[in-house]
Amino acid sequence: MFNLFFTHVQEKVLLSTAEQELVKNYFIPKKLRKKQYLLQEGDVCKYLSFVEKGLLRSYNVDDKGLEHMIQFAWEGWWIADTYSFLSGESAAYNIDAIEDAELLMITLPHFEEMTLKVPKMERYFRILFQNNIIAKERRLISSNTYSAEEKYTKLAETQPQLIQRIPQNLIASYLGITPETLSRIRKNITLKK
Amino acid sequence: MFNLFFTHVQEKVLLSTAEQELVKNYFIPKKLRKKQYLLQEGDVCKYLSFVEKGLLRSYNVDDKGLEHMIQFAWEGWWIADTYSFLSGESAAYNIDAIEDAELLMITLPHFEEMTLKVPKMERYFRILFQNNIIAKERRLISSNTYSAEEKYTKLAETQPQLIQRIPQNLIASYLGITPETLSRIRKNITLKK
DNA sequence: AAATCTGGTTGATCTACATCAAGTGTTATT
DNA sequence: AATAACACTTGATGTAGATCAACCAGATTT
Incomplete structure:
Protein backbone atom coordinates (compact mmCIF):
# COMPACT_ATOMS: atom_id res chain seq x y z
CA MET A 1 0.00 0.00 0.00
CA THR A 145 -1.08 35.64 -21.28
CA TYR A 146 -2.10 33.15 -23.89
CA SER A 147 -5.06 32.53 -26.17
CA ALA A 148 -7.25 29.48 -25.61
CA GLU A 149 -5.46 27.63 -28.41
CA GLU A 150 -2.01 28.46 -27.06
CA LYS A 151 -3.01 27.36 -23.57
CA TYR A 152 -4.20 24.03 -24.91
CA THR A 153 -1.20 23.32 -27.10
CA LYS A 154 1.19 24.26 -24.29
CA LEU A 155 -0.64 21.92 -21.94
CA ALA A 156 -0.57 19.15 -24.52
CA GLU A 157 3.18 19.59 -24.87
CA THR A 158 4.03 19.78 -21.19
CA GLN A 159 1.46 17.32 -19.82
CA PRO A 160 0.49 14.85 -22.53
CA GLN A 161 -0.60 12.28 -19.91
CA LEU A 162 -3.20 14.74 -18.71
CA ILE A 163 -4.69 15.11 -22.18
CA GLN A 164 -4.85 11.37 -22.67
CA ARG A 165 -6.38 10.50 -19.37
CA ILE A 166 -8.81 13.27 -18.59
CA PRO A 167 -12.15 13.93 -20.35
CA GLN A 168 -12.13 16.97 -22.61
CA ASN A 169 -14.82 18.86 -20.76
CA LEU A 170 -12.74 18.74 -17.58
CA ILE A 171 -9.62 19.87 -19.40
CA ALA A 172 -11.61 22.79 -20.79
CA SER A 173 -12.63 23.81 -17.30
CA TYR A 174 -9.04 23.44 -16.10
CA LEU A 175 -7.96 25.88 -18.82
CA GLY A 176 -10.80 28.25 -18.06
CA ILE A 177 -12.55 27.79 -21.40
CA THR A 178 -15.81 26.13 -22.49
CA PRO A 179 -15.98 22.55 -23.83
CA GLU A 180 -17.32 23.91 -27.14
CA THR A 181 -14.30 26.14 -27.58
CA LEU A 182 -11.92 23.30 -26.80
CA SER A 183 -13.67 21.06 -29.29
CA ARG A 184 -13.27 23.70 -32.02
CA ILE A 185 -9.64 24.26 -31.10
CA ARG A 186 -8.86 20.57 -31.44
CA LYS A 187 -10.62 20.42 -34.78
CA ASN A 188 -8.65 23.44 -35.92
CA ILE A 189 -5.35 21.88 -34.85
CA THR A 190 -5.96 18.66 -36.78
CA LEU A 191 -6.98 20.66 -39.85
CA LYS A 192 -3.68 22.50 -39.74
CA LYS A 193 -1.69 19.30 -39.97
CA MET B 1 17.95 45.72 9.44
CA THR B 145 -14.16 32.19 -13.12
CA TYR B 146 -14.91 35.85 -12.84
CA SER B 147 -15.43 38.79 -15.18
CA ALA B 148 -12.89 41.62 -15.23
CA GLU B 149 -15.10 43.74 -13.00
CA GLU B 150 -15.64 40.95 -10.48
CA LYS B 151 -11.91 40.25 -10.36
CA TYR B 152 -11.18 43.87 -9.64
CA THR B 153 -13.82 44.35 -6.96
CA LYS B 154 -12.78 41.12 -5.25
CA LEU B 155 -9.17 42.27 -5.26
CA ALA B 156 -10.19 45.66 -3.90
CA GLU B 157 -12.06 43.95 -1.08
CA THR B 158 -9.39 41.44 -0.12
CA GLN B 159 -6.27 43.53 -0.76
CA PRO B 160 -7.14 47.21 -0.44
CA GLN B 161 -3.50 48.10 0.32
CA LEU B 162 -2.56 46.75 -3.07
CA ILE B 163 -5.04 49.02 -4.84
CA GLN B 164 -3.82 52.06 -2.96
CA ARG B 165 -0.15 51.51 -3.42
CA ILE B 166 0.27 50.11 -6.90
CA PRO B 167 -0.24 51.98 -10.19
CA GLN B 168 -3.38 51.04 -12.08
CA ASN B 169 -1.63 49.79 -15.18
CA LEU B 170 0.28 47.24 -13.08
CA ILE B 171 -2.87 46.13 -11.30
CA ALA B 172 -4.49 45.62 -14.69
CA SER B 173 -1.63 43.40 -15.77
CA TYR B 174 -1.83 41.49 -12.47
CA LEU B 175 -5.50 40.78 -13.18
CA GLY B 176 -4.80 39.83 -16.78
CA ILE B 177 -6.73 42.73 -18.29
CA THR B 178 -5.72 45.90 -20.16
CA PRO B 179 -5.28 49.29 -18.45
CA GLU B 180 -8.07 50.69 -20.64
CA THR B 181 -10.52 48.07 -19.42
CA LEU B 182 -9.58 48.69 -15.80
CA SER B 183 -10.08 52.42 -16.25
CA ARG B 184 -13.56 51.84 -17.65
CA ILE B 185 -14.40 49.42 -14.86
CA ARG B 186 -13.42 51.95 -12.22
CA LYS B 187 -15.50 54.63 -13.90
CA ASN B 188 -18.42 52.26 -14.04
CA ILE B 189 -18.12 51.41 -10.35
CA THR B 190 -18.15 55.04 -9.27
CA LEU B 191 -21.15 55.72 -11.50
CA LYS B 192 -23.07 52.93 -9.76
CA LYS B 193 -22.65 54.54 -6.36
C1' DA C 1 -33.78 -4.17 -26.07
C1' DA C 2 -35.12 0.19 -24.84
C1' DA C 3 -34.13 4.17 -22.49
C1' DT C 4 -31.26 7.35 -20.18
C1' DC C 5 -26.89 9.52 -19.47
C1' DT C 6 -22.38 11.32 -20.67
C1' DG C 7 -18.93 13.38 -23.50
C1' DG C 8 -18.22 15.38 -27.66
C1' DT C 9 -19.32 18.01 -32.16
C1' DT C 10 -21.18 21.73 -35.01
C1' DG C 11 -23.70 25.94 -36.18
C1' DA C 12 -25.70 30.69 -35.30
C1' DT C 13 -25.56 34.57 -32.56
C1' DC C 14 -24.00 37.65 -28.91
C1' DT C 15 -20.81 40.18 -25.87
C1' DA C 16 -16.93 41.24 -22.96
C1' DC C 17 -12.83 42.73 -23.62
C1' DA C 18 -8.81 43.86 -26.70
C1' DT C 19 -6.88 46.91 -29.88
C1' DC C 20 -5.95 51.25 -31.99
C1' DA C 21 -5.84 56.03 -31.53
C1' DA C 22 -6.11 60.58 -29.70
C1' DG C 23 -6.11 63.64 -25.75
C1' DT C 24 -5.35 65.30 -20.64
C1' DG C 25 -3.05 66.20 -16.28
C1' DT C 26 1.06 65.32 -13.50
C1' DT C 27 5.65 64.39 -12.58
C1' DA C 28 10.51 64.07 -14.07
C1' DT C 29 14.36 65.80 -16.86
C1' DT C 30 17.30 69.22 -19.20
C1' DA D 1 10.78 77.40 -18.06
C1' DA D 2 10.37 74.14 -21.69
C1' DT D 3 9.96 69.45 -22.85
C1' DA D 4 9.67 65.01 -22.48
C1' DA D 5 7.79 60.93 -20.15
C1' DC D 6 4.27 58.65 -17.70
C1' DA D 7 -0.23 57.27 -15.79
C1' DC D 8 -4.70 57.54 -16.92
C1' DT D 9 -9.07 58.51 -19.66
C1' DT D 10 -12.33 58.26 -23.48
C1' DG D 11 -14.05 56.92 -27.99
C1' DA D 12 -14.51 53.90 -32.21
C1' DT D 13 -13.99 49.44 -33.95
C1' DG D 14 -12.67 44.46 -34.09
C1' DT D 15 -12.61 39.70 -32.44
C1' DA D 16 -11.95 35.63 -29.45
C1' DG D 17 -14.56 33.06 -27.09
C1' DA D 18 -19.18 32.55 -24.52
C1' DT D 19 -23.84 31.20 -24.93
C1' DC D 20 -27.78 28.79 -26.73
C1' DA D 21 -29.37 24.98 -29.16
C1' DA D 22 -29.59 20.84 -31.76
C1' DC D 23 -27.54 16.52 -32.71
C1' DC D 24 -24.69 12.13 -32.37
C1' DA D 25 -22.20 7.96 -30.60
C1' DG D 26 -20.91 5.07 -26.95
C1' DA D 27 -21.57 3.60 -22.38
C1' DT D 28 -24.68 2.59 -18.46
C1' DT D 29 -29.00 1.53 -16.37
C1' DT D 30 -33.52 -0.62 -16.14
Whole structure:
Protein backbone atom coordinates (compact mmCIF):
# COMPACT_ATOMS: atom_id res chain seq x y z
CA MET A 1 0.00 0.00 0.00
CA PHE A 2 2.81 2.40 0.82
CA ASN A 3 5.10 1.34 -2.02
CA LEU A 4 4.63 4.27 -4.32
CA PHE A 5 4.39 6.65 -1.38
CA PHE A 6 7.84 5.85 -0.02
CA THR A 7 9.35 5.72 -3.48
CA HIS A 8 8.26 9.30 -3.96
CA VAL A 9 9.29 10.50 -0.53
CA GLN A 10 12.72 8.88 -0.86
CA GLU A 11 13.35 10.85 -4.02
CA LYS A 12 13.60 13.94 -1.85
CA VAL A 13 14.59 12.72 1.64
CA LEU A 14 15.96 9.46 3.07
CA LEU A 15 13.93 7.95 5.88
CA SER A 16 15.14 5.27 8.29
CA THR A 17 12.94 2.20 8.82
CA ALA A 18 11.89 3.61 12.18
CA GLU A 19 10.91 6.92 10.60
CA GLN A 20 8.97 5.10 7.92
CA GLU A 21 6.99 3.25 10.56
CA LEU A 22 6.25 6.48 12.39
CA VAL A 23 5.06 8.15 9.21
CA LYS A 24 2.89 5.20 8.18
CA ASN A 25 0.84 5.45 11.35
CA TYR A 26 -0.34 8.93 10.56
CA PHE A 27 -2.00 7.90 7.31
CA ILE A 28 -5.40 6.41 6.70
CA PRO A 29 -5.81 4.26 3.57
CA LYS A 30 -9.00 4.78 1.62
CA LYS A 31 -10.49 3.42 -1.58
CA LEU A 32 -12.76 5.48 -3.76
CA ARG A 33 -15.06 4.41 -6.55
CA LYS A 34 -15.40 6.48 -9.72
CA LYS A 35 -17.55 9.57 -9.06
CA GLN A 36 -17.36 9.08 -5.31
CA TYR A 37 -16.56 12.15 -3.21
CA LEU A 38 -13.48 12.17 -1.03
CA LEU A 39 -15.42 13.86 1.74
CA GLN A 40 -18.83 12.90 2.93
CA GLU A 41 -21.40 15.64 3.26
CA GLY A 42 -20.91 17.56 6.50
CA ASP A 43 -17.39 16.24 7.02
CA VAL A 44 -15.47 19.18 8.44
CA CYS A 45 -12.04 17.58 8.58
CA LYS A 46 -9.42 18.77 6.12
CA TYR A 47 -7.20 16.15 4.53
CA LEU A 48 -4.07 15.94 2.50
CA SER A 49 -4.05 12.83 0.31
CA PHE A 50 -1.45 10.91 -1.62
CA VAL A 51 -2.73 9.02 -4.65
CA GLU A 52 -1.43 5.44 -4.80
CA LYS A 53 -3.69 4.49 -7.66
CA GLY A 54 -6.37 6.05 -9.83
CA LEU A 55 -7.28 9.61 -10.68
CA LEU A 56 -8.90 12.42 -8.70
CA ARG A 57 -9.90 16.01 -9.27
CA SER A 58 -10.45 19.00 -7.03
CA TYR A 59 -12.78 21.73 -8.15
CA ASN A 60 -15.04 24.42 -6.88
CA VAL A 61 -18.57 25.33 -7.84
CA ASP A 62 -19.42 28.99 -8.36
CA ASP A 63 -22.70 30.73 -7.58
CA LYS A 64 -24.04 29.86 -11.04
CA GLY A 65 -23.41 26.17 -10.38
CA LEU A 66 -20.46 25.97 -12.77
CA GLU A 67 -17.52 23.74 -11.86
CA HIS A 68 -13.97 25.03 -12.09
CA MET A 69 -11.16 22.50 -12.05
CA ILE A 70 -8.38 23.33 -9.64
CA GLN A 71 -6.23 20.25 -9.88
CA PHE A 72 -5.96 16.71 -11.16
CA ALA A 73 -3.99 14.09 -9.27
CA TRP A 74 -3.04 10.54 -10.20
CA GLU A 75 -0.48 7.98 -9.05
CA GLY A 76 2.31 9.74 -7.21
CA TRP A 77 0.59 13.10 -6.70
CA TRP A 78 -0.92 14.82 -3.72
CA ILE A 79 -4.30 16.49 -3.50
CA ALA A 80 -5.84 18.58 -0.76
CA ASP A 81 -8.89 20.58 0.08
CA THR A 82 -6.68 23.45 1.17
CA TYR A 83 -8.75 26.04 -0.53
CA SER A 84 -11.84 25.46 1.51
CA PHE A 85 -10.60 26.86 4.78
CA LEU A 86 -10.24 30.27 3.28
CA SER A 87 -13.42 32.06 4.16
CA GLY A 88 -15.21 34.77 2.25
CA GLU A 89 -15.97 32.67 -0.80
CA SER A 90 -19.52 31.68 -1.67
CA ALA A 91 -18.17 28.60 -3.39
CA ALA A 92 -18.28 24.90 -2.62
CA TYR A 93 -15.06 22.93 -2.85
CA ASN A 94 -15.00 19.26 -3.80
CA ILE A 95 -12.67 16.40 -4.45
CA ASP A 96 -13.89 13.29 -6.22
CA ALA A 97 -12.62 10.32 -8.20
CA ILE A 98 -12.50 10.39 -12.00
CA GLU A 99 -11.26 6.78 -11.96
CA ASP A 100 -11.38 4.24 -9.11
CA ALA A 101 -8.67 5.27 -6.67
CA GLU A 102 -6.60 4.25 -3.67
CA LEU A 103 -5.41 6.96 -1.32
CA LEU A 104 -3.38 7.60 1.77
CA MET A 105 -4.97 10.39 3.76
CA ILE A 106 -3.75 12.50 6.63
CA THR A 107 -5.70 15.07 8.62
CA LEU A 108 -4.25 18.56 8.98
CA PRO A 109 -3.65 18.25 12.75
CA HIS A 110 -1.85 14.95 12.19
CA PHE A 111 0.08 16.50 9.36
CA GLU A 112 1.38 19.25 11.65
CA GLU A 113 2.27 16.69 14.29
CA MET A 114 4.06 14.42 11.82
CA THR A 115 6.21 17.22 10.43
CA LEU A 116 7.30 18.05 13.99
CA LYS A 117 8.05 14.42 14.87
CA VAL A 118 9.80 13.64 11.58
CA PRO A 119 11.75 16.70 10.41
CA LYS A 120 12.64 14.97 7.16
CA MET A 121 8.98 15.02 6.26
CA GLU A 122 8.96 18.73 6.98
CA ARG A 123 11.73 19.01 4.42
CA TYR A 124 9.93 16.76 1.96
CA PHE A 125 6.84 18.95 2.05
CA ARG A 126 8.79 22.19 1.93
CA ILE A 127 10.37 21.02 -1.33
CA LEU A 128 7.09 19.66 -2.63
CA PHE A 129 5.26 22.92 -1.91
CA GLN A 130 8.06 24.98 -3.39
CA ASN A 131 7.75 23.09 -6.67
CA ASN A 132 4.01 23.41 -6.54
CA ILE A 133 4.23 27.19 -6.25
CA ILE A 134 6.32 27.32 -9.39
CA ALA A 135 3.81 25.16 -11.24
CA LYS A 136 0.90 27.34 -10.11
CA GLU A 137 2.74 30.51 -11.07
CA ARG A 138 3.30 29.11 -14.50
CA ARG A 139 -0.35 28.20 -14.88
CA LEU A 140 -1.37 31.65 -13.75
CA ILE A 141 0.81 33.35 -16.32
CA SER A 142 -0.46 31.01 -18.99
CA SER A 143 -4.01 31.87 -18.02
CA ASN A 144 -3.39 35.62 -18.27
CA THR A 145 -1.08 35.64 -21.28
CA TYR A 146 -2.10 33.15 -23.89
CA SER A 147 -5.06 32.53 -26.17
CA ALA A 148 -7.25 29.48 -25.61
CA GLU A 149 -5.46 27.63 -28.41
CA GLU A 150 -2.01 28.46 -27.06
CA LYS A 151 -3.01 27.36 -23.57
CA TYR A 152 -4.20 24.03 -24.91
CA THR A 153 -1.20 23.32 -27.10
CA LYS A 154 1.19 24.26 -24.29
CA LEU A 155 -0.64 21.92 -21.94
CA ALA A 156 -0.57 19.15 -24.52
CA GLU A 157 3.18 19.59 -24.87
CA THR A 158 4.03 19.78 -21.19
CA GLN A 159 1.46 17.32 -19.82
CA PRO A 160 0.49 14.85 -22.53
CA GLN A 161 -0.60 12.28 -19.91
CA LEU A 162 -3.20 14.74 -18.71
CA ILE A 163 -4.69 15.11 -22.18
CA GLN A 164 -4.85 11.37 -22.67
CA ARG A 165 -6.38 10.50 -19.37
CA ILE A 166 -8.81 13.27 -18.59
CA PRO A 167 -12.15 13.93 -20.35
CA GLN A 168 -12.13 16.97 -22.61
CA ASN A 169 -14.82 18.86 -20.76
CA LEU A 170 -12.74 18.74 -17.58
CA ILE A 171 -9.62 19.87 -19.40
CA ALA A 172 -11.61 22.79 -20.79
CA SER A 173 -12.63 23.81 -17.30
CA TYR A 174 -9.04 23.44 -16.10
CA LEU A 175 -7.96 25.88 -18.82
CA GLY A 176 -10.80 28.25 -18.06
CA ILE A 177 -12.55 27.79 -21.40
CA THR A 178 -15.81 26.13 -22.49
CA PRO A 179 -15.98 22.55 -23.83
CA GLU A 180 -17.32 23.91 -27.14
CA THR A 181 -14.30 26.14 -27.58
CA LEU A 182 -11.92 23.30 -26.80
CA SER A 183 -13.67 21.06 -29.29
CA ARG A 184 -13.27 23.70 -32.02
CA ILE A 185 -9.64 24.26 -31.10
CA ARG A 186 -8.86 20.57 -31.44
CA LYS A 187 -10.62 20.42 -34.78
CA ASN A 188 -8.65 23.44 -35.92
CA ILE A 189 -5.35 21.88 -34.85
CA THR A 190 -5.96 18.66 -36.78
CA LEU A 191 -6.98 20.66 -39.85
CA LYS A 192 -3.68 22.50 -39.74
CA LYS A 193 -1.69 19.30 -39.97
CA MET B 1 17.95 45.72 9.44
CA PHE B 2 16.60 42.33 10.56
CA ASN B 3 13.83 43.71 12.77
CA LEU B 4 10.87 43.07 10.55
CA PHE B 5 12.40 39.83 9.31
CA PHE B 6 12.58 38.20 12.73
CA THR B 7 9.22 39.58 13.74
CA HIS B 8 7.73 37.72 10.81
CA VAL B 9 9.69 34.53 11.32
CA GLN B 10 8.81 34.43 15.02
CA GLU B 11 5.12 34.48 14.16
CA LYS B 12 5.53 30.94 12.86
CA VAL B 13 8.57 29.49 14.68
CA LEU B 14 10.61 30.47 17.74
CA LEU B 15 14.34 30.87 17.16
CA SER B 16 17.02 30.95 19.86
CA THR B 17 19.55 33.79 19.78
CA ALA B 18 22.16 31.36 18.43
CA GLU B 19 19.81 30.28 15.65
CA GLN B 20 19.07 33.88 14.81
CA GLU B 21 22.77 34.59 14.43
CA LEU B 22 23.21 31.56 12.19
CA VAL B 23 20.32 32.62 10.00
CA LYS B 24 21.49 36.22 9.74
CA ASN B 25 24.78 35.15 8.20
CA TYR B 26 23.10 33.57 5.21
CA PHE B 27 21.45 36.82 4.12
CA ILE B 28 22.83 39.66 2.07
CA PRO B 29 21.29 43.11 2.64
CA LYS B 30 20.62 45.16 -0.48
CA LYS B 31 19.11 48.53 -1.24
CA LEU B 32 17.27 49.20 -4.46
CA ARG B 33 16.25 52.47 -6.04
CA LYS B 34 12.89 52.90 -7.74
CA LYS B 35 12.96 51.21 -11.18
CA GLN B 36 16.21 49.40 -10.41
CA TYR B 37 16.34 45.71 -11.24
CA LEU B 38 17.00 43.18 -8.51
CA LEU B 39 19.30 41.23 -10.78
CA GLN B 40 21.94 42.67 -13.01
CA GLU B 41 21.95 41.59 -16.63
CA GLY B 42 23.66 38.21 -16.96
CA ASP B 43 23.38 37.43 -13.27
CA VAL B 44 22.65 33.70 -13.15
CA CYS B 45 22.17 33.37 -9.41
CA LYS B 46 18.67 32.76 -8.13
CA TYR B 47 17.64 34.59 -4.99
CA LEU B 48 14.87 34.53 -2.47
CA SER B 49 14.34 37.99 -0.96
CA PHE B 50 12.58 39.35 2.10
CA VAL B 51 11.33 42.92 1.80
CA GLU B 52 12.22 45.03 4.84
CA LYS B 53 11.08 48.27 3.24
CA GLY B 54 9.65 49.47 -0.05
CA LEU B 55 7.78 47.77 -2.86
CA LEU B 56 8.84 45.30 -5.57
CA ARG B 57 7.24 43.47 -8.42
CA SER B 58 8.07 40.28 -10.30
CA TYR B 59 6.87 39.92 -13.86
CA ASN B 60 7.65 38.22 -17.11
CA VAL B 61 7.79 39.55 -20.62
CA ASP B 62 6.15 37.57 -23.40
CA ASP B 63 7.29 37.24 -27.00
CA LYS B 64 5.28 40.34 -27.94
CA GLY B 65 7.15 42.38 -25.33
CA LEU B 66 4.16 42.60 -23.01
CA GLU B 67 4.73 42.47 -19.26
CA HIS B 68 2.68 40.18 -17.05
CA MET B 69 2.75 40.81 -13.33
CA ILE B 70 3.33 37.73 -11.24
CA GLN B 71 3.62 39.17 -7.78
CA PHE B 72 3.91 42.34 -5.73
CA ALA B 73 5.85 42.36 -2.47
CA TRP B 74 6.20 45.03 0.17
CA GLU B 75 7.28 45.15 3.84
CA GLY B 76 7.03 41.69 5.34
CA TRP B 77 6.71 39.72 2.11
CA TRP B 78 9.00 37.45 0.17
CA ILE B 79 9.75 37.58 -3.52
CA ALA B 80 11.73 35.19 -5.70
CA ASP B 81 12.73 34.56 -9.26
CA THR B 82 11.60 30.96 -8.91
CA TYR B 83 9.88 30.89 -12.21
CA SER B 84 12.97 31.50 -14.28
CA PHE B 85 14.64 28.17 -13.74
CA LEU B 86 11.82 26.38 -15.44
CA SER B 87 12.92 25.86 -18.99
CA GLY B 88 10.86 25.76 -22.14
CA GLU B 89 9.53 29.28 -21.87
CA SER B 90 10.57 31.96 -24.31
CA ALA B 91 9.95 34.56 -21.66
CA ALA B 92 12.19 36.85 -19.65
CA TYR B 93 11.62 37.06 -15.91
CA ASN B 94 12.33 40.21 -13.93
CA ILE B 95 12.12 41.67 -10.47
CA ASP B 96 12.39 45.41 -9.94
CA ALA B 97 11.52 48.10 -7.43
CA ILE B 98 8.30 50.10 -7.74
CA GLU B 99 9.38 52.16 -4.70
CA ASP B 100 12.84 52.46 -3.14
CA ALA B 101 13.43 49.24 -1.24
CA GLU B 102 15.58 47.44 1.31
CA LEU B 103 15.96 43.70 1.03
CA LEU B 104 17.49 40.67 2.63
CA MET B 105 18.59 38.24 -0.04
CA ILE B 106 19.61 34.60 0.08
CA THR B 107 20.90 32.47 -2.78
CA LEU B 108 19.21 29.16 -3.49
CA PRO B 109 22.23 27.04 -2.47
CA HIS B 110 22.48 28.96 0.80
CA PHE B 111 18.78 28.60 1.27
CA GLU B 112 19.06 24.82 1.03
CA GLU B 113 21.97 24.82 3.44
CA MET B 114 20.22 27.09 5.93
CA THR B 115 17.10 24.93 6.07
CA LEU B 116 19.28 21.91 6.84
CA LYS B 117 21.26 23.72 9.54
CA VAL B 118 18.22 25.36 11.12
CA PRO B 119 15.24 22.98 10.92
CA LYS B 120 12.96 25.64 12.34
CA MET B 121 13.54 27.65 9.18
CA GLU B 122 12.58 24.58 7.18
CA ARG B 123 9.32 24.64 9.09
CA TYR B 124 8.90 28.37 8.61
CA PHE B 125 9.18 28.04 4.86
CA ARG B 126 7.02 24.95 4.67
CA ILE B 127 4.22 26.93 6.33
CA LEU B 128 4.93 30.01 4.23
CA PHE B 129 4.83 28.03 0.99
CA GLN B 130 1.71 26.19 2.04
CA ASN B 131 -0.11 29.49 2.52
CA ASN B 132 1.26 30.77 -0.74
CA ILE B 133 -0.17 27.80 -2.62
CA ILE B 134 -3.60 28.55 -1.25
CA ALA B 135 -3.30 32.18 -2.31
CA LYS B 136 -2.20 31.22 -5.82
CA GLU B 137 -5.00 28.68 -6.13
CA ARG B 138 -7.45 31.34 -5.20
CA ARG B 139 -6.04 33.75 -7.76
CA LEU B 140 -6.17 31.06 -10.43
CA ILE B 141 -9.82 30.34 -9.79
CA SER B 142 -10.57 34.04 -9.80
CA SER B 143 -8.81 34.36 -13.13
CA ASN B 144 -10.80 31.53 -14.72
CA THR B 145 -14.16 32.19 -13.12
CA TYR B 146 -14.91 35.85 -12.84
CA SER B 147 -15.43 38.79 -15.18
CA ALA B 148 -12.89 41.62 -15.23
CA GLU B 149 -15.10 43.74 -13.00
CA GLU B 150 -15.64 40.95 -10.48
CA LYS B 151 -11.91 40.25 -10.36
CA TYR B 152 -11.18 43.87 -9.64
CA THR B 153 -13.82 44.35 -6.96
CA LYS B 154 -12.78 41.12 -5.25
CA LEU B 155 -9.17 42.27 -5.26
CA ALA B 156 -10.19 45.66 -3.90
CA GLU B 157 -12.06 43.95 -1.08
CA THR B 158 -9.39 41.44 -0.12
CA GLN B 159 -6.27 43.53 -0.76
CA PRO B 160 -7.14 47.21 -0.44
CA GLN B 161 -3.50 48.10 0.32
CA LEU B 162 -2.56 46.75 -3.07
CA ILE B 163 -5.04 49.02 -4.84
CA GLN B 164 -3.82 52.06 -2.96
CA ARG B 165 -0.15 51.51 -3.42
CA ILE B 166 0.27 50.11 -6.90
CA PRO B 167 -0.24 51.98 -10.19
CA GLN B 168 -3.38 51.04 -12.08
CA ASN B 169 -1.63 49.79 -15.18
CA LEU B 170 0.28 47.24 -13.08
CA ILE B 171 -2.87 46.13 -11.30
CA ALA B 172 -4.49 45.62 -14.69
CA SER B 173 -1.63 43.40 -15.77
CA TYR B 174 -1.83 41.49 -12.47
CA LEU B 175 -5.50 40.78 -13.18
CA GLY B 176 -4.80 39.83 -16.78
CA ILE B 177 -6.73 42.73 -18.29
CA THR B 178 -5.72 45.90 -20.16
CA PRO B 179 -5.28 49.29 -18.45
CA GLU B 180 -8.07 50.69 -20.64
CA THR B 181 -10.52 48.07 -19.42
CA LEU B 182 -9.58 48.69 -15.80
CA SER B 183 -10.08 52.42 -16.25
CA ARG B 184 -13.56 51.84 -17.65
CA ILE B 185 -14.40 49.42 -14.86
CA ARG B 186 -13.42 51.95 -12.22
CA LYS B 187 -15.50 54.63 -13.90
CA ASN B 188 -18.42 52.26 -14.04
CA ILE B 189 -18.12 51.41 -10.35
CA THR B 190 -18.15 55.04 -9.27
CA LEU B 191 -21.15 55.72 -11.50
CA LYS B 192 -23.07 52.93 -9.76
CA LYS B 193 -22.65 54.54 -6.36
C1' DA C 1 -33.78 -4.17 -26.07
C1' DA C 2 -35.12 0.19 -24.84
C1' DA C 3 -34.13 4.17 -22.49
C1' DT C 4 -31.26 7.35 -20.18
C1' DC C 5 -26.89 9.52 -19.47
C1' DT C 6 -22.38 11.32 -20.67
C1' DG C 7 -18.93 13.38 -23.50
C1' DG C 8 -18.22 15.38 -27.66
C1' DT C 9 -19.32 18.01 -32.16
C1' DT C 10 -21.18 21.73 -35.01
C1' DG C 11 -23.70 25.94 -36.18
C1' DA C 12 -25.70 30.69 -35.30
C1' DT C 13 -25.56 34.57 -32.56
C1' DC C 14 -24.00 37.65 -28.91
C1' DT C 15 -20.81 40.18 -25.87
C1' DA C 16 -16.93 41.24 -22.96
C1' DC C 17 -12.83 42.73 -23.62
C1' DA C 18 -8.81 43.86 -26.70
C1' DT C 19 -6.88 46.91 -29.88
C1' DC C 20 -5.95 51.25 -31.99
C1' DA C 21 -5.84 56.03 -31.53
C1' DA C 22 -6.11 60.58 -29.70
C1' DG C 23 -6.11 63.64 -25.75
C1' DT C 24 -5.35 65.30 -20.64
C1' DG C 25 -3.05 66.20 -16.28
C1' DT C 26 1.06 65.32 -13.50
C1' DT C 27 5.65 64.39 -12.58
C1' DA C 28 10.51 64.07 -14.07
C1' DT C 29 14.36 65.80 -16.86
C1' DT C 30 17.30 69.22 -19.20
C1' DA D 1 10.78 77.40 -18.06
C1' DA D 2 10.37 74.14 -21.69
C1' DT D 3 9.96 69.45 -22.85
C1' DA D 4 9.67 65.01 -22.48
C1' DA D 5 7.79 60.93 -20.15
C1' DC D 6 4.27 58.65 -17.70
C1' DA D 7 -0.23 57.27 -15.79
C1' DC D 8 -4.70 57.54 -16.92
C1' DT D 9 -9.07 58.51 -19.66
C1' DT D 10 -12.33 58.26 -23.48
C1' DG D 11 -14.05 56.92 -27.99
C1' DA D 12 -14.51 53.90 -32.21
C1' DT D 13 -13.99 49.44 -33.95
C1' DG D 14 -12.67 44.46 -34.09
C1' DT D 15 -12.61 39.70 -32.44
C1' DA D 16 -11.95 35.63 -29.45
C1' DG D 17 -14.56 33.06 -27.09
C1' DA D 18 -19.18 32.55 -24.52
C1' DT D 19 -23.84 31.20 -24.93
C1' DC D 20 -27.78 28.79 -26.73
C1' DA D 21 -29.37 24.98 -29.16
C1' DA D 22 -29.59 20.84 -31.76
C1' DC D 23 -27.54 16.52 -32.71
C1' DC D 24 -24.69 12.13 -32.37
C1' DA D 25 -22.20 7.96 -30.60
C1' DG D 26 -20.91 5.07 -26.95
C1' DA D 27 -21.57 3.60 -22.38
C1' DT D 28 -24.68 2.59 -18.46
C1' DT D 29 -29.00 1.53 -16.37
C1' DT D 30 -33.52 -0.62 -16.14
